[in-house]
Amino acid sequence: MKTRNETFDVVVCGGGLAGFCAAVSAARNGAKTAIIQDRPVFGGNSSSEVRVTTHGSAAFHAYARETGIISELLIEERARNHEEINENGWTNSVWDMTMYDMAIRTSNLEVFLNTTVQGVNKADNRTIESVVCHVLNAEVELTIKGKVFIDCTGDGIVADRSGCEWRFGEEAHEEFNEPHAPEKASENVMGSSIHFKAVDMGRPVPYKAPSWIKNYEDASFFYKQGRPLEHTGHKENDRYRGGYWWLEIGIPWDTIYENEDIRHELTRHTLGVWDWIKNKDPELKEIAKNYALEWIGQVPGKRESRRIMGRYLMTEHDPLNKKVFEDEVAFGGWNVDLHAPGGLLASSSEPAAMEGYKVVSEFQRATLCGPYGIPLNMMISKDIDNLMMAGRNVSATHAALGTVRVMGTTAIMGQGVGTAAAVSVNLDLKLPEVADNYIDTVKQKLLRDGCFLLNNKNEDENDIARKAKVTASSEAKCVGVGPNTQGVHEGLRFWKTQHQTSKTDKLMQRRGQWIAVGNDKIKTLSVCLTNHSDEIQHVQAKVVTVEDIWDYSVDGSEELADTTLEVTPGENKWISWSVQLNTSNGLPKSGYIRLDLLENENVEWHRAGKIEPGHVCAFDIGNRMRRYDHGISMSYKVEPAQRCFSAENILSGFTRPYRSTNLWRSDEKSPDAPWIELSWDEVMSISQVELTFPGNILREYHAYESFYRDPQCAKDYSISAWVNGEWKEILQVNDNYQRQRKHKLNSTVHTDRLRLTIHATNGDPSAAVYEIRCY
Structure with missing residues (x-):
């Protein structure tokens, strides 16, 4: 066994969406960062190994899609990918490579794939010094030192090895008086799932199941117990080609220590469901006669295990009541989605499925929540001063986890902790000090990096655009x-x-x-x-x-x-x-x-x-x-x-519709190329210009088709400065489709007027901008 030692500022353990966004954010904000992932690809449950597509707040709220790093990734994936989206079982390797490409291109970030954390070394009772890892298939023991550690392992491995307090299972109703907590506490957790994908072969294809599958013989198991044999495709019959979320098993197996048993049982049941569709269901076997099983997952997608106790414990009351947090660094908006303990082994599925996904019901009224803020202190360990966590292992009760656990939400939680970690390193502060005294610094960095916070707007003192007057070629009404x-x-x-x-x-x-x-x-x-x-x-x-x-x-x-x-x-x-x-x-x-x-x-x-x-x-x-x-x-x-699309909206401090449209739109009937201009009473020195365009936030990721580029987003644009009595073009960009762009100029420009001209969009007749920043 070879040994190897490395030292970093920030060490992120776990490469799912939470860990990935934490690592990229820390590195982009100047911290030397390592990301350790025990799989060959990034993405966790969203990867091509598990294939659960990313859900988030926009499933319930218009214009509530998560932005920042996760938005950048999903926009890129849709622009690159030929594959359409179904809910489960459809993610392909284009998504894996989109993430890998970003990781490799990110300065200050070093990637350790196929590397598993096995132990923790502590400098003292409240400080982690290093993590001890094993590089799979390489016979290498790797010790990585760091100043700040972020546990995004899902199971809370780093926190557990560090001696942190954690919770597991359901809290009793009497502990916090949560609406969806049971009368008695238990070790019940939401289960794990694997998925499958089928393809239309254009001719009848038989299916012969192995002898060891779980045989299903009773149609009521599906049709009367909330396990619908349909799915979310937009074409007729797509529903039989992938899924299903309810292929889920947890208890009586332990989701940590008996993960392999769960994987085997899920395989038995999944093949049994496919056997029912292909060979037993009187209607479905005819519909699915031309379909062949193309892929079946062998890495269970886990929903719940350890929840590490932080400086704050989120309860179900917080999202339901939209509690305002001073240390808000992310937001959520999924409903309180608690799956039935046991999954396939339970007498029925979860309540929404049992009632046929009604949009008007007492269950819907009781579980809809948000958008609501998520505090940094629920992601800082109460027991270790240099440890944070993001993902499904954060400091929340079982009931609260029902809403914060979805991957769109965990991704922006990851960006929140990654940014806080960089502030901690750059200012030589302990994490509690960052949360208590430097939270505004964290929030302003998150906003600058494209994130959205419910109760905060751009107040960056270094953004000289905030001092400008704004005019435009035209304004839509x-x-x-x-x-x-x-x-x-x-x-x-x-x-x-x-x-x-x-x-x-x-x-x-x-x-x-x-x-x-x-x-x-x-x-x-x-x-x-x-x-x-x-x-x-x-x-x-x-x-x-x-x-x-x-x-x-x-x-x-x-x-x-x-x-x-x-x-x-x-x-x-x-x-x-x-x-x-x-x-x-x-x-x-x-x-x-x-x-x-x-x-x-x-x-x-x-x-x-x-x-x-x-x-x-x-x-x-x-x-x-x-x-x-x-x-x-x-x-x-x-x-x-x-006049709700006025030019001055770009200085509202918000980069999406919220308390107003916060958007400048040009009049589509204007004959000239649309422009928007910043002017100052004195000459300014500008070396960086940052732009936020509209698009990709109205609906959830699933609504966007392959090779999608949002029509509202600027495609071709230029930036010009007023220099020596004339306009001088200082930047030109073609074929853009990303929502946020940061442009470092080749040289500092000294000017009192700056103009953005949008020569073409990706299809919309009006040009539009949410925000312009200048530094």
């Missing part, structure tokens, strides 16, 4: 959208999920449309309705103020107006309301109002043919609203047109 309004949505599809509403747009429940305000008055609001009856129908309408696009309170903050609309029989009728709102009777100067139409099952409120940026809709599920459909706009008109 919001006049509304109708059923026939044309939008540029190629490649953005509806993904079949449980998180959509009914197939009809009839007013089965109260429904609300957010409208961004940009004038000091609104005279008239109009909606496009169809009365499907033979009689005049009446629909009550209200206008309320809302705090942001995720304000799901039924009555909003304040009611501004109320009326009853009269709808005569017929199709596609524009019904107008002289609402006469202004700043003196409650209309906000900026932000959003919400136009609500109350229930009338005879009347259909038509969806728009275009998604108006930043304009979302929701519907009442019983004393609260939730997103309507996948993130669309309803048909409405507003008069006068609202």
Whole structure:
């Protein structure tokens, strides 16, 4: 056995999405970083070995997709990859190589694949000195020293070997009074899954199962116990080609020590399910007759094991009540998704599946949450001063883990701790000091690196763009959208999920449309309705103020107006309301109002043919609203047109729709190449320009097709500076599709005017920008 010693500033153990984003973030922020991964590829459960595609907040909330490093990766993967997305079993090696490429190109980052952590050396009771690793297939013992260690191993191996306190299983209800905690504590944890993929061979293909599989003979196991034999493909029959999340087993096996037993049992059951589909189910065997099993996973995707206790313990109350944390470094928005203990061995599946993924139910009302903030202190060990964790092993109760465990969320948690680790190293601080006294530094770095925080905006004192005046070649105004309004949505599809509403747009429940305000008055609001009856129908309408696009309170903050609309029989009728709102009777100067139409099952409120940026809709599920459909706009008109896409929006400090659109859009009818300009009262010295374009945040990753490039994103653009009385081009970029771009200029430019010109987008007739920063 050879021995080898290495020394780094930050040592990240675990190369799933949490660990990967932690390592890249630490390295990009100046820390010499190592990432140790016990598999040959990065990605953990998202890799081609396990093939669970990345879920996150945008599954439930429009414009809530995670940004930062995970966004950069997913945008790149969609632009490169020929493969379409299904929920489970479809990830291919293009994703693996997208991650590997980023890791290799990242300065300050050294990669240790096929390397497993086996031990920990401590300098004292509260400090880790090094981790001892074994390089698989190389007979090398590797000792890696570090200043800060980040445990992203899932099972909390580093924390456990360091003697940290951890929890395992369910807390009793009486401990924290959590709504979904059981009466008695137990060691029940969510189980692990493997997935499969099948392909259409174009001719009948037989399947003969091995003798050792689990034989399924009872259709009720699937159809009456919440294990639907369908899936999330957008083409007919795609549902039989991959899956399923409920191929899950945990207890009575221990998810840590008996992982191999779980793998074998999952293989038995998975092949048994495929045997049922191919040979036993009367309907499915005919539908699937041409399908052959192409791939079956042999690395279980684990949901839960140890949860390491941090300086803060998140309980279920925090996400449900959207608690505001001073040390917020990430956000979540998945529901409280707790799988039935035992998985396939349980008497039934989890509640959402058992009720057929209803969008309106008591279970949905009780489990929907967010978007909510995630604090740094739940990712700093309470027992070791130089240890953090990110991923499913963070300091949360079992119930709270039900929402923070999904990979989109764990990825931005990883970026949060990676950034904090770099601050710790660069300022020579212990991690508790960073959380207590330098949290604003961490948050501002995260925002600069493309992340989104609910309760913080760009306040970077070094960003000289914040001191500028902003003008533009033109500005789009919001006049509304109708059923026939044309939008540029190629490649953005509806993904079949449980998180959509009914197939009809009839007013089965109260429904609300957010409208961004940009004038000091609104005279008239109009909606496009169809009365499907033979009689005049009446629909009550209200206008309320809302705090942001995720304000799901039924009555909003304040009611501004109320009326009853009269709808005569017929199709596609524009019904107008002289609402006469202004700043003196409650209309906000900026932000959003919400136009609500109350229930009338005879009347259909038509969806728009275009998604108006930043304009979302929701519907009442019983004393609260939730997103309507996948993130669309309803048909409405507003008069006068609202100036909600103004140039100065790029200095709002937010880089997505939130409390306003926060977006500059050019007038698509303007004949000139669109530009936006920063000007200062004095000459500034600029060496770096950073841009954030729109795109890739409206819906979850699954909605974006292969080779996708968001039409809203700038494709070709240039930056020019006013030098010696004329415009001088200092940068030109072609064929861009990334949301955030950072450009270090060849030399420092001294100017009092800087202009970004967008020569082409990836399809949208309007140019658009969320933010420009200058350093």
